[in-house]
Amino acid sequence: MRDTRRARFTLGILLAIALILVTVDFRGAESSPLGSLRSLGSSLFGGMEDLTTSVIRPVTSFFTMFTGAPEAQDRIGRLEAENAGLRRQLGEQRLSTERSAQLNRLLGTARLGQYKIVAASVIARRGVPGFEDSVELDAGRADGIRPNMTVINSDGLVGRVVHAGANTATVALITDSASSVGGRLEDSLEVGVVSGLGKLIPGGLFVRFQLLDSTAPIAEGQRIVSFGSDQARPYVPGVPIGVVQRVQETPGELTRIAYVRPFARISALDVVGVVVAAPARDPRDAVLPKPLATPSPSPTPTASPDLSETDLSEVDDDDRPRRPAEPDPSERAAPARRSGSR
Amino acid sequence: MRGLVISLVVVATMVFQVTVVNRIPWPGGSGPDLVLLAVVRLALTRGPVPGAVIGFVIGLTADVLPPADHLIGEHALAYSLIGYATGRAGLRDRGAVTMILCAAGGTIASAAIGVLLGDERLTWAAIGTVVPIAVAYNVVAGPLVLKLGRSPA
Numbered sequence: 207m208r209d210t211r212r213a214r215f216t217l218g219i220l221l222a223i224a225l226i227l228v229t230v231d232f233r234g235a236e237s238s239p240l241g242s243l244r245s246l247g248s249s250l251f252g253g254m255e256d257l258t259t260s261v262i263r264p265v266t267s268f269f270t271m272f273t274g275a276p277e278a279q280d281r282i283g284r285l286e287a288e289n290a291g292l293r294r295q296l297g298e299q300r301l302s303t304e305r306s307a308q309l310n311r312l313l314g315t316a317r318l319g320q321y322k323i324v325a326a327s328v329i330a331r332r333g334v335p336g337f338e339d340s341v342e343l344d345a346g347r348a349d350g351i352r353p354n355m356t357v358i359n360s361d362g363l364v365g366r367v368v369h370a371g372a373n374t375a376t377v378a379l380i381t382d383s384a385s386s387v388g389g390r391l392e393d394s395l396e397v398g399v400v401s402g403l404g405k406l407i408p409g410g411l412f413v414r415f416q417l418l419d420s421t422a423p424i425a426e427g428q429r430i431v432s433f434g435s436d437q438a439r440p441y442v443p444g445v446p447i448g449v450v451q452r453v454q455e456t457p458g459e460l461t462r463i464a465y466v467r468p469f470a471r472i473s474a475l476d477v478v479g480v481v482v483a484a485p486a487r488d489p490r491d492a493v494l495p496k497p498l499a500t501p502s503p504s505p506t507p508t509a510s511p512d513l514s515e516t517d518l519s520e521v522d523d524d525d526r527p528r529r530p531a532e533p534d535p536s537e538r539a540a541p542a543r544r545s546g547s548r
Numbered sequence: 549m550r551g552l553v554i555s556l557v558v559v560a561t562m563v564f565q566v567t568v569v570n571r572i573p574w575p576g577g578s579g580p581d582l583v584l585l586a587v588v589r590l591a592l593t594r595g596p597v598p599g600a601v602i603g604f605v606i607g608l609t610a611d612v613l614p615p616a617d618h619l620i621g622e623h624a625l626a627y628s629l630i631g632y633a634t635g636r637a638g639l640r641d642r643g644a645v646t647m648i649l650c651a652a653g654g655t656i657a658s659a660a661i662g663v664l665l666g667d668e669r670l671t672w673a674a675i676g677t678v679v680p681i682a683v684a685y686n687v688v689a690g691p692l693v694l695k696l697g698r699s700p701a
Contacts, residue, residue, distance in 0.1 A: 210596075212597065213595075213596040213597045213600070213632070213635075213636075216596075216597045216600055216601065217596070217597075217600045217628065217629070217632045220600050220601065220603075220604045220624075220628040221625060221628060221629070223604070223621075223624070224604065224607070224608075224621045224622075224624040224625035224628060225621065225625065226621070227608075227611075227619075227620050227621030227624065228619045228620070228621035228622060228625065228665060231619045231620040231621060232619050240620045243612055243620065244612050244616070244620065246612065247609075247611075247612025247613055247614060247616070248612075248614040251562075251563065251612075251613045251614060252614055254559075254563050255563055255566060255567050255614070258563050258564070258567045258568075259567050262567070262568060265568070328571075329567060330563075330566035330567045330570070330571070330614065330615060331566060331567075331570040331571045331615070332566055332570060332615045332616065332617070340615040340616075340617045341615055342566070342614045342615040368617050369614070369615075369616075369617075371614065374614055376614055376615040376616065376617060377615070378617055382617075383674070473573040474573065
């Protein structure tokens with residue numbers, strides 16, 4: 207009996223301390239007095255994580271290749287070709303070539319958009335995907351990384367830096383449901399918000415794109431680039447985000463929702479770049495991959511013009527003013543409009 | 549001496565969790581939580597008071613272990629409760645069944661505490677889809693951890 211009372215007392219004390227910590231951390235926000243505790247943790251464990259990752263990187267990449275396959279069924283063809291190529295390059299050599307190729311592509315992307323980047327590797331990952339989704343990089347303040355910088359890889363937007371330690375940095379991914387990024391459709395310049403889903407839906411990792419103008423046309427296969435934040439922090443403009451995979455009809459609501467497959471393979475991140483200086487001019491769509499080389503798994507290009515056209519004709523029927531930035535120029539739009547007026 | 553070995557093993561487990569386990573794309577979207585299982589395993593044979601203290605210490609370490617983007621104290625709160633409850637359960641039975649029940653309950657409890665503390669990423673809807681998978685992985689991994697932990701702990 208006495209023992210139980212003592213146990214409850216101990217538990218009560220511990221819970222009280224934990225709640226006080228939560229409160230202090232919450233009230234303090236950025237200038238939290240617990241920040242020093244956090245940076246101690248990051249310098250102490252960051253080095254250990256770095257070491258562990260460098261030792262077991264071959265094992266991890268093996269597992270990534272192994273278990274990633276069933277998820278990406280539509281990519282099996284490409285993976286098979288890739289595997290054949292990989293099998294040719296043997297042993298340890300293989301991994302370093304792959305990483306240097308990733309780095310090369312990343313540098314190419316950065317030059318295309320005139321971003322100034324610091325390259326880094328992912329050394330640790332936290333959390334249940336969809337909830338808290340963050341990774342740790344092996345570069346920090348010493349390399350010029352500060353909080354609220356954009357993180358990209360060779361394919362597209364990855365996330366933003368939330369904490370920067372001495373030699374490591376924490377990145378919140380775009381699939382984190384607390385993150386939201388301004389996005390823009392590539393041709394119509396329509397603006398929306400990209401955010402994490404907070405849940406898994408069949409068919410892989412998706413993010414949600416909320417189009418602010420519900421009358422604006424959006425179709426499968428359209429691509430999204432980042433809109434850019436004020437002072438280019440936390441997001442620089444013009445970074446490719448993803449391809450629209452599915453448009454959800456939301457009749458009567460102020461916004462439209464589409465599900466977007468990110469260009470960057472968020473589940474298998476390795477070499478990434480932190481943008482330490484934004485481009486002088488918005489690169490617009492310049493960084494988007496060429497249409498033929500789009501990594502999107504065949505979003506049936508014939509279906510997309512139809513979808514956008516039906517939306518257009520609806521806009522025509524209503525007496526709404528025409529949008530200044532008409533999305534689909536001349537060649538596709540013209541015949542459909544003629545048939546509509548007949 | 550044994551305490552030192554155990555704490556080293558725990559720290560290694562936590563680093564292993566973020567560097568290896570979380571980076572494997574598990575089918576279903578989430579994998580086993582070895583840190584939670586370590587708390588349950590250690591508390592099981594030690595009773596409620598040590599269980600709560602162990603849970604608190606491991607939880608606080610998990611709060612500052614990078615990459616962390618949540619409030620410090622969230623895991624400390626959850627894990628001390630889990631440690632206490634597991635310690636109580638361990639007084640009656642220390643077998644695999646208790647281990648499995650505590651692992652499952654702990655997974656649900658730590659998600660629920662996140663919601664109650666107002667973590668904006670956690671919603672009840674999200675918990676409905678992801679937590680069952682996490683519970684399944686922890687239930688499978690639980691007895692393995694119990695077996696592995698038998699010799700040093």
